Amino acid sequence: MLQDRRILLIVSGGIAAYKTLELVRRLRERGASLCSIMTAAAHHFVTPLSLASLSENKVYSELFSLTQESEMGHIRLSREAELIVVAPASADLLARMALGLASDLATATLLAADKPILVAPAMNAMMWAHPATQANLATLEGRGVIRVGPGAGELACGEVGAGRMAEPGEILAAIEAFFSRSQLLKGRKALVTSGPTREPIDPVRYLSNRSSGKQGHAIAAALAAAGAKTVLVSGPTAEPDPAGVTVVPVETAAEMLRSCEGSLPVDVAVMAAAVSDWAIAAVAPQKLKKTESGAPRLSLVENPDILASIAGRASGRPPLVIGFAAETQNLLENARSKRARKGCDWILANDVSAERGTFGGDSNRITLVRADGIEEWPEMTKREVGQRLAERIAAALAEESRSPSGARKPL
Numbered sequence: 001m002l003q004d005r006r007i008l009l010i011v012s013g014g015i016a017a018y019k020t021l022e023l024v025r026r027l028r029e030r031g032a033s034l035c036s037i038m039t040a041a042a043h044h045f046v047t048p049l050s051l052a053s054l055s056e057n058k059v060y061s062e063l064f065s066l067t068q069e070s071e072m073g074h075i076r077l078s079r080e081a082e083l084i085v086v087a088p089a090s091a092d093l094l095a096r097m098a099l100g101l102a103s104d105l106a107t108a109t110l111l112a113a114d115k116p117i118l119v120a121p122a123m124n125a126m127m128w129a130h131p132a133t134q135a136n137l138a139t140l141e142g143r144g145v146i147r148v149g150p151g152a153g154e155l156a157c158g159e160v161g162a163g164r165m166a167e168p169g170e171i172l173a174a175i176e177a178f179f180s181r182s183q184l185l186k187g188r189k190a191l192v193t194s195g196p197t198r199e200p201i202d203p204v205r206y207l208s209n210r211s212s213g214k215q216g217h218a219i220a221a222a223l224a225a226a227g228a229k230t231v232l233v234s235g236p237t238a239e240p241d242p243a244g245v246t247v248v249p250v251e252t253a254a255e256m257l258r259s260c261e262g263s264l265p266v267d268v269a270v271m272a273a274a275v276s277d278w279a280i281a282a283v284a285p286q287k288l289k290k291t292e293s294g295a296p297r298l299s300l301v302e303n304p305d306i307l308a309s310i311a312g313r314a315s316g317r318p319p320l321v322i323g324f325a326a327e328t329q330n331l332l333e334n335a336r337s338k339r340a341r342k343g344c345d346w347i348l349a350n351d352v353s354a355e356r357g358t359f360g361g362d363s364n365r366i367t368l369v370r371a372d373g374i375e376e377w378p379e380m381t382k383r384e385v386g387q388r389l390a391e392r393i394a395a396a397l398a399e400e401s402r403s404p405s406g407a408r409k410p411l
């Protein structure tokens, strides 16, 4: 399962570092190849010799070491790995990662990394609970960093609480899950839309909506993590670009449609953007001024329906086209008729009534509407929705590839 998988292991300072040695032993048993970096603090807890012996490979720790840099530059360390595992990840290292510091080999490598990162935090319970640590974690997870643990229990400092590094078996399971997930959509291409669109009124004003882009970005991140070559066409959002995704920034619905069409062909298109239904008929070339005659009258024209247009293509229609139905009432009924009206294969229906806090929030409750029935998902984070959707997409595309051509089952 992990045979020949290339992992870069970063060990920071913490009592839990002794458990990392066990993790290394088990990774090697499974055939993974490991290269390691130790922070200065890690040297107080384990020795480079024990790590080098168990990993059967070099251990690096100096950023400015002539011998180490000439052997293997810090940039190459991450380039040659498929996954970076930080275990233990101390509060200090997490903070430096969140800030983007590059003051030693570990942080410089992490900052220059273009690979997925998995962290196993380990620290005192108060340090873990501190808002600074929690904010750092949220930042890192928002950038796609995967976290395993920490667990709760008796800590090395004698206190009891959350902060114990996950056990080697749990970290191993998370690493295996990462590698199996990363194969799901290998060789596939995906297109995702996200965020709101902005329809200009004049050079300084626009018509838009409250979409945060969190769900669309999480879907793009999950598809990329599952191995799909993913293009994300997004309106303006505050979300960071998901790792491994090609982001195409757009403003208006017309630009979004053009960029989507330019990204075809793809195996799957997921339209999660909250496209403004209307644009201003005649955009004022200069800023509109207040006049004696009162407020200006804005005349609207309908925007192109991107989902319907991609789903209705005579040639180059993606085999799987998925839309969202943002509803405030009659969720299922509206979602079903939206699916039929837009000609897409699946609809992810979600309740966006103000009291549910879906717009801008971190969680979502989805009902997946397909031709052959519905699937109700429990309330989960937008990231989890992305992961579950990636699994469903992988299963449907695999099924589609198996069925003889011409006998295509409705997806």
Ligand code: CTP
Residues within 6 Å of the ligand: 193, 253, 271, 272, 273, 274, 275, 276, 277, 303, 304, 305, 306, 307, 308, 322, 323, 324, 325, 326, 327, 338
């Ligand atoms: N959509 C689109 N282009 C548009 C409008 C919507 O691609 N111009 C897509 C959205 O990305 C989403 C789906 O259509 O996947 C449904 O969006 P929603 O806002 O729920 O539906 P509307 O078409 O706007 O219908 P209504 O406002 O009448 O519910």
